[in-house]
Amino acid sequence: MSVKSKNIIRVLGLLVAVAAFGAAFFPGAASAATKLKVAAAAVPHTELLEFVKPKLAEQGIDLEIITIDESVGGTLLNEQTDNGENDVNFFQHLPYLNSVKGEKKFDLAPAGNIHVEPIGFYSAKYKSKADLPNKAKIAIPYDATNEYRALKLLEDNGFIKLKTDIVNFTATKQDVAEYVKPIEIIELDAGVIIRGANELDGYITNTNRILEAGIDANTALFREDKNSPYANVLVTKTARVGDAAIVALKNALTTEDVRKFIADKYKGAVVPAF
Numbered sequence: 001m002s003v004k005s006k007n008i009i010r011v012l013g014l015l016v017a018v019a020a021f022g023a024a025f026f027p028g029a030a031s032a033a034t035k036l037k038v039a040a041a042a043v044p045h046t047e048l049l050e051f052v053k054p055k056l057a058e059q060g061i062d063l064e065i066i067t068i069d070e071s072v073g074g075t076l077l078n079e080q081t082d083n084g085e086n087d088v089n090f091f092q093h094l095p096y097l098n099s100v101k102g103e104k105k106f107d108l109a110p111a112g113n114i115h116v117e118p119i120g121f122y123s124a125k126y127k128s129k130a131d132l133p134n135k136a137k138i139a140i141p142y143d144a145t146n147e148y149r150a151l152k153l154l155e156d157n158g159f160i161k162l163k164t165d166i167v168n169f170t171a172t173k174q175d176v177a178e179y180v181k182p183i184e185i186i187e188l189d190a191g192v193i194i195r196g197a198n199e200l201d202g203y204i205t206n207t208n209r210i211l212e213a214g215i216d217a218n219t220a221l222f223r224e225d226k227n228s229p230y231a232n233v234l235v236t237k238t239a240r241v242g243d244a245a246i247v248a249l250k251n252a253l254t255t256e257d258v259r260k261f262i263a264d265k266y267k268g269a270v271v272p273a274f
Contacts, residue, residue, distance in 0.1 A: 003236035029035050033062040036245045039077055041091040043211040044115065044262070044270050045232070046230050049090065052252040052259050059243050067068045070193055070209070074143075075100055081235060082106040088246060090114070094231035095145040095169040110233040112250035113273040115262060117207035119149055119227055120220030121157070126196040129157060129221050134182045136201035141190035144170040149230060150204040152175065159183055169229075185250075207269050217269030 027154070036056075040046045046067045053063045066086065068077060074092055076098050081089045094110055101108060126132055138159075140150035148171040154160050161178040162171060173185045193205045194213050202221070210217050216222075224230075234253070236246055252258075254274040262270050 011231045033037060033057070033060050034245045035062045035064055036088065036249060037064045037066065037086050037088055038088045038249070039066040039068050039080065039086040040089070041070065041207050041208055044117070044266060045208070046092045047265070048114065048258065048261070049252060051258065052249075055252050056248060059248055061248055063249070070212070075104060078106050078108060078235070080106070082108055082237065084237070087240070088234050088236045088249065090234050092230070093145070093232050094234065095149075095230060096143075096237055097233065099144050099168070099170065104159060107238050108235050109238040109241050111236045111246050112234045112254065113231040114250075114253050116228050116273050117230050117269070118147070118224035118271065119153060119204060119206055120210065120217065120223030121196050121202055121204050122197070122210065122215070122220055123202040124223070125199075125201055132181075132183075132201060132221075135184055137184045137186055137199075139186045139193045139196065139200050139203040140173075141193065142172070142187035143190065143207060145230075146190065146206065147172055147187065149224075153204060153216070153222070153224060154183075154185075157163075173271075211269060218267065 022069050038049060040049055046065055049063060053065070056063050068091060071106070074096060077089050077091060080086050088111065097108065097110065100106065121129075123132070138154070139145055140154075148166065148169050151160065151162060151171050151173070155162050159179070159181045160176045161180060162185075163175045163177045165176055170270070173187060175184070190205060190209065193203050193213070194209060197203060207217050234246070234250055236243075242245060254272075259272050260274075262272055
């Protein structure tokens with residue numbers, strides 16, 4: 001073997017030794033970042049993810065945020081997580097997830113409660129609940145869990161009484177047992193309710209839609225309190241709930257820094273669920 005060949009071998013051996021040393025003493029340096037793809041609603045979900053993204057990067061997690069189109073149904077979004085197109089989704093509360101799982105048999109599970117968006121009653125015409133006239137036209141979302149949620153809000157505020165045999169957080173206006181105050185309940189797709197606000201006496205919709213429309217959530221005539229059971233959750237495949245990167249995401253979203261960010265930015269329109 002020539003001297004030149006021996007020198008090349010020595011150099012290669014030295015490079016291998018340096019690489020091994022680096023891997024032993026700086027294990028993060030030799031490995032690529034873990035990519036975590038999360039499909040999320042725009043507000044506040046994507047904003048919360050953007051807030052924690054730098055902290056996750058420090059842990060070697062590359063957070064890829066896919067801001068979803070609100071016109072895309074929750075069933076499709078859950079299907080995309082179930083089939084692995086996304087690692088995690090972040091747009092829904094637990095009763096909604098359970099209703100979709102029951103219908104479609106998705107193998108999904110919650111990976112952490114993050115926040116509550118208290119659903120509220122809004123009006124473009126009136127400033128207080130007492131101002132609402134008899135036979136007021138009130139729009140509510142017609143998807144199963146949010147319709148129950150809206151009807152429960154109307155019940156809690158003295159407009160209606162619901163049947164006592166309702167189960168699984170699902171109801172329609174056919175489940176109204178009594179109209180304590182004469183109103184007309186209009187069931188609409190959640191995506192069009194705000195567009196028709198001027199034609200209504202009042203409407204109930206999710207806070208994320210209110211924020212995305214640039215409406216001050218504190219103008220709600222009344223809304224759920226912080227004890228709402230509708231915490232928004234991270235959702236992933238059941239077998240992946242314990243994945244290190246997903247646990248790190250949940251931990252990053254449930255810190256005191258995030259609690260302060262929520263309080264400062266949303267001023268009560270969004271509240272922590274941790």
